[in-house]
Amino acid sequence: MEQRLRLHHNLVREIMVCTLCRLHEARKNPVPGEGPIPSRVMIVGEAPGRKEDEAGRPFVGQAGRLLDKLLALANLSRSEVYITNVVKCRPPGNRDPRHDEIAACMSYLSRQIQLVEPEIIMAVGRIAGATLYRMAGLRWRGIRADRGKLVYGTIAGRKVGIYATFHPAAALYNREILPLLEDDFRRLGDILRGNKGRSLLDFL
Numbered sequence: 001m002e003q004r005l006r007l008h009h010n011l012v013r014e015i016m017v018c019t020l021c022r023l024h025e026a027r028k029n030p031v032p033g034e035g036p037i038p039s040r041v042m043i044v045g046e047a048p049g050r051k052e053d054e055a056g057r058p059f060v061g062q063a064g065r066l067l068d069k070l071l072a073l074a075n076l077s078r079s080e081v082y083i084t085n086v087v088k089c090r091p092p093g094n095r096d097p098r099h100d101e102i103a104a105c106m107s108y109l110s111r112q113i114q115l116v117e118p119e120i121i122m123a124v125g126r127i128a129g130a131t132l133y134r135m136a137g138l139r140w141r142g143i144r145a146d147r148g149k150l151v152y153g154t155i156a157g158r159k160v161g162i163y164a165t166f167h168p169a170a171a172l173y174n175r176e177i178l179p180l181l182e183d184d185f186r187r188l189g190d191i192l193r194g195n196k197g198r199s200l201l202d203f204l
């Protein structure tokens with residue numbers, strides 16, 4: 001365990017000084033991610049926004065507060081999940097991260113998955129969903145087609161469940177999304193409760 005924490009500490013230090021892609025140029029703070037190691041659930045978003053860039057922490061501000069409420073629907077608190085993003089530095093003006101930026105940052109996400117050993121990775125938003133499906137060798141059909149489905153794949157040599165849903169920020173300006181997001185988090189809670197004491201990997 002201690003070694004795992006040390007490896008995570010080293011990983012965070014690498015991210016803090018990373019210049020592998022152009023996103024380092026305008027960032028105030030990289031946002032490596034945070035949470036317990038190991039953790040049954042990992043939440044992966046797209047990229048830090050303005051508040052996250054200022055704070056150096058993932059999912060702060062309005063979207064973060066909504067995420068906390070959604071986690072409560074799954075009977076989870078923020079302190080029980082590991083939270084990170086596909087890219088660790090804020091894209092200027094909150095534009096989508098580009099393919100080369102995602103590719104440059106992907107090894108950090110792989111190493112986080114190896115260290116956190118999640119049973120389920122909840123991919124929030126289309127970019128997180130598409131990236132995790134690709135990393136797992138799965139075919140991504142889009143957020144509306146693939147949200148709310150637990151699928152399995154192998155990432156960084158580990159079998160893992162991937163569960164995609166909308167990004168909480170999307171529900172802040174499109175209220176139609178909110179009930180769907182709530183359903184997905186409630187179902188996450190059902191899945192975790194149903195398998196309490198057993199690893200989901202036992203079902204593979």
Ligand code: SF4
Nearest residue numbers: 018020021024089105
């Ligand atoms: S986004 Fe990732 S690859 Fe790009 S500079 Fe930040 S940490 Fe490095």
